[in-house]
């Protein structure tokens with residue numbers, strides 16, 4: 587399994603992460619058949635005190651983005667956020683929040699979780715993970731040329 591995205595999609599996620607630094611950024615990736623077509627930069631609704639270490643996608647932002655995807659025949663294929671000071675790996679909170687409360691059932695089955703790390707500000711990078719199962723699994727990201 588792999589997720590395909592263009593260089594410009596990477597740069598959009600990096601730009602969002604840098605703009606929100608030192609807070610975590612968040613957003614959605616929409617596309618078809620595992621190919622990203624659109625990056626949604628959304629607001630982190632966490633309060634000031636916690637937004638450096640966790641994220642909650644603003645509910646209205648998410649609703650608007652999901653409606654637009656529906657209208658354009660796109661699917662939700664990824665959820666991204668940033669780790670401003672730590673490596674790109676899901677935190678216990680990230681894993682817990684990817685599931686239905688009190689269960690191990692994924693909230694968004696089949697959706698990849700991408701984490702942009704700004705640990706080294708000169709070299710932002712992103713990794714993708716599947717949180718559907720009991721284990722955290724890395725998903726391959728394939729960067730394709732911009733059309």
Ligand SMILES: [Zn+2]
Pocket residue numbers: 640667668669675676677680701
């Ligand atoms: Zn995280």
